[in-house]
Amino acid sequence: MSNSIPLLRLEPEQIPWANGVTSFHDPKFYLAFILYLAAFSSFAADPFFQQQGVFVYQQGVITLFLAFILAAAFNWELYLFGKPSGANLILQFLLILPLALFLARILSSASPLPEPVGFVAEFLSKIKNSLKTNASSLLPPWLLDLFVNWKISLLTVLFLFVLSLKHLHLKLAGILILLAIPLFTTLTLKPELPFLIGALLLLIGSSLQFCRYDKILYYENVIKAVTAPGEIDATLLQVLLLAMKKLFQRGEKLSEFHLLQIIKDAYGSQHPFSDEEFKLMAAEISKKMVYTYDLVHIQGTSAGFYMLPNPALFYYDNLLGGIAVFPRLVLSLAVAVIWVLLPIDLIPDAIPFFGTLDDIGVVAFASLILKNSLEQK
Numbered sequence: 001m002s003n004s005i006p007l008l009r010l011e012p013e014q015i016p017w018a019n020g021v022t023s024f025h026d027p028k029f030y031l032a033f034i035l036y037l038a039a040f041s042s043f044a045a046d047p048f049f050q051q052q053g054v055f056v057y058q059q060g061v062i063t064l065f066l067a068f069i070l071a072a073a074f075n076w077e078l079y080l081f082g083k084p085s086g087a088n089l090i091l092q093f094l095l096i097l098p099l100a101l102f103l104a105r106i107l108s109s110a111s112p113l114p115e116p117v118g119f120v121a122e123f124l125s126k127i128k129n130s131l132k133t134n135a136s137s138l139l140p141p142w143l144l145d146l147f148v149n150w151k152i153s154l155l156t157v158l159f160l161f162v163l164s165l166k167h168l169h170l171k172l173a174g175i176l177i178l179l180a181i182p183l184f185t186t187l188t189l190k191p192e193l194p195f196l197i198g199a200l201l202l203l204i205g206s207s208l209q210f211c212r213y214d215k216i217l218y219y220e221n222v223i224k225a226v227t228a229p230g231e232i233d234a235t236l237l238q239v240l241l242l243a244m245k246k247l248f249q250r251g252e253k254l255s256e257f258h259l260l261q262i263i264k265d266a267y268g269s270q271h272p273f274s275d276e277e278f279k280l281m282a283a284e285i286s287k288k289m290v291y292t293y294d295l296v297h298i299q300g301t302s303a304g305f306y307m308l309p310n311p312a313l314f315y316y317d318n319l320l321g322g323i324a325v326f327p328r329l330v331l332s333l334a335v336a337v338i339w340v341l342l343p344i345d346l347i348p349d350a351i352p353f354f355g356t357l358d359d360i361g362v363v364a365f366a367s368l369i370l371k372n373s374l375e376q377k
Contacts, residue, residue: 020082020211021091028208029087035205036094042198043101046191048108059104065327066107066156067100070175072324073163076316078171079214081206084320091209098202105195106182107152160332168214214314218248221313225293239266239285244295244309253299253306259286336363 021029044055074080075092082088155178162174186195222244226232242262247254260282267273267281289295289307296307315321 020213021087021209024087026087029091032091032205032208033094035201035208036091036098039098039198039201039205040101042194042201043098043105046101046105046194046198048105048192048195049101057101057104059108060152062152062156063104063107064100066152066159067096067103069156069159069163069327070103071096071099072320072327073171075324076320077163077324078168079217079316080212081209082211083213083217084316084318088209088211089320095206095209098198098205102199102202105191106179106186107155157332213316215248217316218309218313219244222295225295225313229292235266235270236285236288239263240289240293240295242266243289243307247296247307247309253308254296255306256282256304259307336367 021032023029043049049055049057071092075095076084081092081095084092158178159175162171162178165171165174222241226237226240239262243254243259246258246262260278263282263285264278267278273281286298286307290298295310295313297310299306299308
């Protein structure tokens with residue numbers, strides 16, 4: 001087994017984005033820790049949060065909720081800031097504090113949505129009046145805050161939808177676009193120096209911690225899977241790692257032809273096997289990859305059989321991943337239930353068939369968020 005150790009460590013060590021904070025002994029941990037605290041202190045010193053020289057937060061629960069959603073998604077679902085354990089986990093929780101004030105500042109002073117007029121303004125007024133007369137005595141204050149700060153609530157729903165998308169690049173692009181609008185508006189209003197310093201410190205601290213653990217995680221899970229059953233032949237290990245590397249780099253499928261070529265390259269130098277023997281060997285290794293190591297799934301098409309990587313290889317198995325998804329599940333359900341129960345509608349219920357379309361649309365939107373979120377976990 002000792003001959004296989006270099007192969008086991010080859011992939012993570014050669015990943016260029018495998019930096020970030022490594023442990024409590026890493027100086028970057030203490031530097032990022034100080035930067036996050038300094039960013040929080042700088043944001044708190046912004047006159048926007050000050051009343052008679054004292055820090056006061058009055059931006060509502062929904063902004064704090066949005067900060068937690070984004071921090072949880074970045075850290076425990078997208079794995080953009082290292083492995084969620086040890087020193088990294090402390091920094092990931094600490095990140096929520098400056099991020100919350102940053103969002104509160106840009107969203108409260110510079111809403112990305114224009115003030116409503118006409119029919120929209122009248123509709124929102126009906127919602128507020130309905131809440132005052134029907135829901136204020138039934139709903140807790142934090143839930144009422146969803147409607148009081150409706151612009152931030154709508155923005156939060158958009159974030160939930162973006163985070164429910166399948167591909168990482170779409171998620172990140174959507175998040176950046178949604179944040180860029182209020183941030184740009186805030187900057188055009190010439191914010192105070194403490195905000196600018198806090199934003200700079202937050203950016204530096206997060207850049208120190210940045211680490212694409214989502215890619216490292218794949219190789220760690222592959223290594224764990226192939227070594228779990230016990231001793232493994234060094235050549236077989238090489239074949240498995242090369243096959244899984246191909247699957248990762250291609251991002252999709254591995255054909256019978258590609259697997260056979262990997263096996264020929266690995267075993268051909270040891271013994272002059274015939275083509276038939278290589279095919280039998282490929283069938284046996286394929287069976288082990290599916291049943292023994294649970295590395296791949298087999299998909300059959302008219303063009304032949306293909307291997308797909310096990311989706312579990314891309315996830316870190318702990319409770320934090322569920323925590324990252326849980327807020328969007330709760331909020332999407334809450335919005336759908338409250339909307340259906342409200343006595344007002346975009347389209348009056350008295351209109352046959354069309355009167356239920358707004359309720360159906362909201363429920364369908366919430367169901368899409370639930371479906372995509374549950375599939376990702």
